[in-house]
Amino acid sequence: MKPETTAGLLYRAAALLTSLPWPWLRGVADGLAWAWRRLDARESQVARRNLQLAYPELLPSQREELHRRVLRTTARQALETLRFWTHPHADNLRCVQAIHGQAHFDEALAAGKGLIVAAPHFGNWELLNQWLSSRGPIAIVYAPPDSPVGDAFLLRVRSADNIRQVRAEGAAVRRLWKVLKDGGVTGILPDQQPKLGDGVFAPFFGVQALTMTLVSRLAERTGATVLFAWCERSGPDLAFELHLQPAPAAIADPEPVVAATALNAMVEHIARRDPAQYQWTYKRYTLRPAGSGEPNPYQPATRTEPVT
Numbered sequence: 001m002k003p004e005t006t007a008g009l010l011y012r013a014a015a016l017l018t019s020l021p022w023p024w025l026r027g028v029a030d031g032l033a034w035a036w037r038r039l040d041a042r043e044s045q046v047a048r049r050n051l052q053l054a055y056p057e058l059l060p061s062q063r064e065e066l067h068r069r070v071l072r073t074t075a076r077q078a079l080e081t082l083r084f085w086t087h088p089h090a091d092n093l094r095c096v097q098a099i100h101g102q103a104h105f106d107e108a109l110a111a112g113k114g115l116i117v118a119a120p121h122f123g124n125w126e127l128l129n130q131w132l133s134s135r136g137p138i139a140i141v142y143a144p145p146d147s148p149v150g151d152a153f154l155l156r157v158r159s160a161d162n163i164r165q166v167r168a169e170g171a172a173v174r175r176l177w178k179v180l181k182d183g184g185v186t187g188i189l190p191d192q193q194p195k196l197g198d199g200v201f202a203p204f205f206g207v208q209a210l211t212m213t214l215v216s217r218l219a220e221r222t223g224a225t226v227l228f229a230w231c232e233r234s235g236p237d238l239a240f241e242l243h244l245q246p247a248p249a250a251i252a253d254p255e256p257v258v259a260a261t262a263l264n265a266m267v268e269h270i271a272r273r274d275p276a277q278y279q280w281t282y283k284r285y286t287l288r289p290a291g292s293g294e295p296n297p298y299q300p301a302t303r304t305e306p307v308t
Contacts, residue, residue, distance in 0.1 A: 007152035014157075015086040018079070022238055025083065029075040036071050047071060047280040049298055054205035055275075069276035073233070077277075080238065081126045085157035089130045096131060097234060101244035104227055105135070114180030114224030118190040118215055118247065120267045121279035124240060125189065126158075128231040131242055132187060133162040139179045140187045141214075143168045168192075173214065180222040190215050191267045193284055201289045202260035205268055210287045216259030219252035226251050228266050233277055 018025065036044045047070045051063045058066070084092045108115040117132060119125050132138050140158070144151045144167050158165060166172050166186075176186050193199075194212045201208045219226050226247035231240045250262035271278040288294040 003148040003152040004156075006149045007156050010149070010153055011086065011156055014082045018083040018086050022083070025079045026076060026236065029079045030072055032078075033068075033071040033075040036075070037068065043074065043281045044071060046283055046298060047074070050280040050282075050284065053207050053285060053297060054280075056206075066275060070278075070280045073276045074279070074281050077124055080124055083238075084124070084126050084130065089134065089160065092127060092130055093134060095127065095238045095240050096231070096242050097239050098241045099244075100241065101227075104246055105229075105244050108225040108227060109136070109185070111225065112183040114183055114222050115185045116180065116215060116218055116224050116226045117185060117187045117244075118226060118228045118263070118266075119187055120191050120228070120230060120270050121189060121282065122230045122267075122270050122273075123232040123277050125231065127240060128229055128242065129158065129163070129187060130160070131231070132185065132229075133160050136185065137162045137164065138185045138187055139164045139166050139176060141166050141168050141172060141176065141189070143192060173217070176214075176218055177222060180218060180224045186218075188212075188215055190263055191284070192282075193286060196287060200256045200260050202257055202264050204264040204284065205271075207285055208289055208292075209264065209285055211260040211264055213256050213260060215263060216251055216253065216256065219247075220254055220259075228270065230270055232273065 035041070048067050051067055051070070055063060055066070105115070119128055129140060140163060142154065142165055145154065155165060166175055179186050190212060192212065193210050196210070199210045199212045202211045203209070204211070215226060218224060227244050228247055229242070229244045231242050233239070234241045247266060248262045250258055251266070253259040253262065283298050285297050288296065
């Protein structure tokens with residue numbers, strides 16, 4: 001069966017599931033979060049280890065409470081996203097109760113020098129994508145899944161007249177550079193771990209993390225405006241507030257480590273608004289600085305707190 005055919009079947013299954021009322025789906029998500037924790041699933045293990053690294057000052061009991069909240073929010077975000085992917089964008093955007101900083105977005109568009117929207121994995125970034133595409137054409141950078149079916153599914157659910165998806169590989173930089181030089185908009189998830197050689201190490205929650213230089217390189221070379229944006233959950237029933245905030249000037253610094261440090265500091269600032277809404281189930285610290293002797297922190301031998 002072709003990947004596109006299988007992706008179509010998955011889409012129909014997701015549409016059927018998300019036709020249920022949101023309170024029911026929220027209950028399904030909470031049950032999933034309970035199962036992750038009970039079975040100590042991958043999501044539970046990775047989130048716990050990340051919280052150990054990022055919040056060493058917390059008592060173990062405090063981290064465990066945050067861990068519960070993270071898993072519950074992560075599961076709800078997954079069901080929210082399926083719902084947003086399978087419902088009309090116009091209906092989804094009614095979930096945005098308030099927009100903060102839209103003037104920054106409008107001014108950047110009017111300037112005609114290009115706009116880079118840096119959108120961390122916080123809140124619901126898929127709803128943010130839909131809002132951005134409602135304002136005009138946007139090129140979105142994404143890391144394609146290893147599975148051809150997964151890639152076909154993402155291409156389907158994120159497709160819209162104003163969305164152009166750019167694979168984070170090969171000629172991506174040249175394509176984005178052209179979009180920005182033409183005064184267009186591009187969206188980038190700035191907190192994904194790049195490949196070795198495609199980034200630099202900079203502190204993130206006090207731990208050195210391999211950090212992309214794509215945002216800073218594009219900003220420096222094109223003069224485009226950089227805005228950070230996020231769609232923050234403001235209630236349990238599909239209520240969100242959208243935020244747009246100018247990036248610090250150092251984001252375009254020609255020194256890569258300076259720029260990456262500024263980028264990570266901004267992502268951390270956003271994540272600390274409500275730590276449970278950040279994607280702690282992602283292995284952000286897998287690759288370690290050369291010569292540091294540090295092991296991959298997600299290996300079993302490096303975990304220090306038991307499941308409770």
